[in-house]
Amino acid sequence: MLECSQDNLRAFNQLFDRYFEPLYKFSLNYVKNMEAAEELTMDMMHNIWRKRNTIEIQGEVKHYLFGAMKNVLFNYIKKKQMATVTIDELPEMTQLSSETVSQEIAFKELEKLYHQKLEQLSPQRQKIFRLSREEQMTYPQIAENMNLSINTIKTQMLMSLKFLRENMREHVDMTLVLFLYLFF
Structure with a gap:
């Protein structure tokens, strides 16, 4: 993640390749919709890249990414529950x-x-x-x-x-x- 914070796109691509699939599967368990899970995971990864210069990770990158994904999912589910019209x-x-x-x-x-x-x-x-x-x-x-x-x-x-x-x-x-x- 340190290399990503130094604008190393190659390092981010490696991070993306390594964690996208597990994060997507994690999302899919909660949202039960493949497209929504993929979009949420893509959005979270994009936000990681966008905020790469300000993110400070204490511990393993994996734990940080899954924690961030959990927050994204929480917000998504909360917004979805608020939308009462089907x-x-x-x-x-x-x-x-x-x-x-x-x-x-x-x-x-x-x-x-x-x-x-x-x-x-x-x-x-x-x-x-x-x-x-x-x-x-x-x-x-x-x-x-x-x-x-x-x-x-x-x-x-x-x-x-x-x-x-x-x-x-x-x-x-x-x-x-x-x-x-x-x-x-």
């Missing part, structure tokens, strides 16, 4: 609500914002993101389709998700509903 309830919710029209307008505005932000991604990232989320292709399928490595696909997805999350953060309540509607 995708199955969306049609009923819009039919029964007295605010149906305003909700529909807000949803359409958010969907428009989502597509605008998606258009701000580079053409390659857009294509990778759309293949993954809209065509439900796996990372290996996308890698083969685009003649890129799986790590490139993972990195591009990580950056796309980070960009969308940061740029749609202020609309978090409606964004959750939109993502549930579009991707599940």
Whole structure:
């Protein structure tokens, strides 16, 4: 980890290669969704790289990484529990609500914002993101389709998700509903 804090990308890649799979499996035990587990693990690893200059590890790197992953999972599960509307309830919710029209307008505005932000991604990232989320292709399928490595696909997805999350953060309540509607 010391080498990572000195901006050694090769050392980080080795750290990533060594711990990604065990962290992913650890996540999968809790979230029971392969894509969510992979995204959470990718996000955590990205945050490790982003904060590499400020992280101080006492003890083994493995313990630090699993502790960080546990915190990510805790936050994810906590947020998920707070979202009480399921995708199955969306049609009923819009039919029964007295605010149906305003909700529909807000949803359409958010969907428009989502597509605008998606258009701000580079053409390659857009294509990778759309293949993954809209065509439900796996990372290996996308890698083969685009003649890129799986790590490139993972990195591009990580950056796309980070960009969308940061740029749609202020609309978090409606964004959750939109993502549930579009991707599940």
